[in-house]
Amino acid sequence: MKEQMKGMWHLERETDKAVYLLRVEDNFKKWFPKKVVDGPNEKGSILVEAWFLKKNPLPEILEERVNIPDRKFGGRWKKGSLSFSKARQYMNCPKQYYFSYEKKIISSVSTAMKFGNVAHSVLETIFECDLDAAKPTSYVKALTRRDWEKSKFEFETSERKKGKWDDSKIDEVIDQVLWALANMADGKMDSKNIKKFKPRHAESRVFSKDGLLGGIIDAVFVDENNEIKIVDYKTGKSKEGEIDPDHEFQGWLYAYLASQEFGRLPKSVEFWYLGAQEVKIIDFDEDVIEDLVLSLKETAAEIKNISGSPESSFEARPSEKNCKWCDAKPWCKGYQKMVQDQPWNEEGYGKSVKGVVLDSAKQTGNRPGAAIVKTDDEREILIKGWGASGKLLGSLKKEDSLLCVDVNIQHSDFSGNLEGTVNDPFSIIVNNKILQELM
Numbered sequence: 001m002k003e004q005m006k007g008m009w010h011l012e013r014e015t016d017k018a019v020y021l022l023r024v025e026d027n028f029k030k031w032f033p034k035k036v037v038d039g040p041n042e043k044g045s046i047l048v049e050a051w052f053l054k055k056n057p058l059p060e061i062l063e064e065r066v067n068i069p070d071r072k073f074g075g076r077w078k079k080g081s082l083s084f085s086k087a088r089q090y091m092n093c094p095k096q097y098y099f100s101y102e103k104k105i106i107s108s109v110s111t112a113m114k115f116g117n118v119a120h121s122v123l124e125t126i127f128e129c130d131l132d133a134a135k136p137t138s139y140v141k142a143l144t145r146r147d148w149e150k151s152k153f154e155f156e157t158s159e160r161k162k163g164k165w166d167d168s169k170i171d172e173v174i175d176q177v178l179w180a181l182a183n184m185a186d187g188k189m190d191s192k193n194i195k196k197f198k199p200r201h202a203e204s205r206v207f208s209k210d211g212l213l214g215g216i217i218d219a220v221f222v223d224e225n226n227e228i229k230i231v232d233y234k235t236g237k238s239k240e241g242e243i244d245p246d247h248e249f250q251g252w253l254y255a256y257l258a259s260q261e262f263g264r265l266p267k268s269v270e271f272w273y274l275g276a277q278e279v280k281i282i283d284f285d286e287d288v289i290e291d292l293v294l295s296l297k298e299t300a301a302e303i304k305n306i307s308g309s310p311e312s313s314f315e316a317r318p319s320e321k322n323c324k325w326c327d328a329k330p331w332c333k334g335y336q337k338m339v340q341d342q343p344w345n346e347e348g349y350g351k352s353v354k355g356v357v358l359d360s361a362k363q364t365g366n367r368p369g370a371a372i373v374k375t376d377d378e379r380e381i382l383i384k385g386w387g388a389s390g391k392l393l394g395s396l397k398k399e400d401s402l403l404c405v406d407v408n409i410q411h412s413d414f415s416g417n418l419e420g421t422v423n424d425p426f427s428i429i430v431n432n433k434i435l436q437e438l439m
């Protein structure tokens with residue numbers, strides 16, 4: 001059954017298999033597979049398979065038509081400058097730095113990260129829009145929709161995605177952006193106020209004069225007294241009543257970089273937690289910043305020296321805190337040694353299960369791929385997964401020696417037994433080899 005899509009549509013582009021359509025009323029654009037579409041005819045009407053629309057619902061037509069600028073590509077990064085995230089990785093665990101930047105393992109992509117990217121991108125591009133031509137809210141919606149589609153595609157096609165894309169979250173992202181704009185515009189979020197209070201620089205790349213350190217500052221505000229305020233948007237959770245020490249260090253580094261770039265220390269550095277709709281102000285003084293900069297520059301020099309060395313030169317510092325979100329677990333022997341002595345047989349995230357495969361079942365329709373594993377402590381556990389993980393689990397052979405890192409263990413509602421779920425295909429290690437890398 002086909003369904004008429006609301007609004008008038010215009011054909012923008014066409015390939016052998018797909019059409020790129022523009023909805024005339026609000027300039028919304030989307031690719032459709034040709035096989036689900038009839039039209040548009042000369043009147044702009046278009047019919048689409050109802051099942052496709054159910055799976056990929058279209059956003060409501062905006063109340064006004066907006067022209068949005070192309071996404072900007074940020075300025076160039078000064079080669080060799082150390083960013084805060086690189087420095088933090090190296091200081092926490094040099095081995096993690098090695099895997100990320102020397103070996104360049106494939107990073108995992110989470111939905112939370114992608115939603116955060118959308119919010120950042122909209123908060124950068126909104127100031128490029130013609131705010132006299134339409135309402136800021138219309139621009140926010142149109143920009144978010146466009147960046148949402150792009151991020152969704154990147155997520156869905158990523159080799160190492162974590163979690164499941166949830167289109168309903170787009171409204172949360174729109175709310176986050178609107179909150180940030182209202183906060184900027186003194187609570188009155190109209191075009192006049194946004195233009196008046198908008199940042200002097202958005203996504204500004206700033207570097208120390210010697211080029212050793214660099215950062216990207218989300219928003220730099222300059223007031224009528226020429227005082228600078230720096231704002232960094234955070235889309236993750238904020239700890240109640242305290243400032244994450246990592247955020248504090250980042251704020252101090254940005255204060256220093258701003259002083260190098262703009263010739264004076266900022267009056268304030270703030271973190272805006274978009275999800276919690278909360279502002280946290282970082283305290284700093286020149287001595288604190290001087291100490292931090294000294295240690296970061298020492299780290300930069302150390303990294304320069306060690307760069308290009310073999311893996312064994314990079315120390316591993318396994319600990320629950322360091323390894324919790326580390327992408328390198330499947331490659332990291334230090335981590336695997338640490339977790340092998342830990343019990344798997346309790347509920348929780350990030351467990352490791354080691355044993356011999358007794359049986360496996362391929363993923364079908366609504367059944368995940370799965371393997372039954374006899375663990376080193378002579379127990380049996382069912383490990384399952386969807387997508388690439390499910391495919392790999394279903395391909396395991398009897399007697400394969402299996403190590404799964406990053407398993408979520410839970411009681412099954414169905415069997416009452418403990419069962420494991422694997423989301424990351426790279427976390428399935430068979431006979432000491434990461435199976436995904438052999439595919």
Ligand code: SF4
Binds near residue numbers: 093097335
């Ligand atoms: S898993 Fe832990 S020890 Fe290994 S690289 Fe990552 S943080 Fe370091």
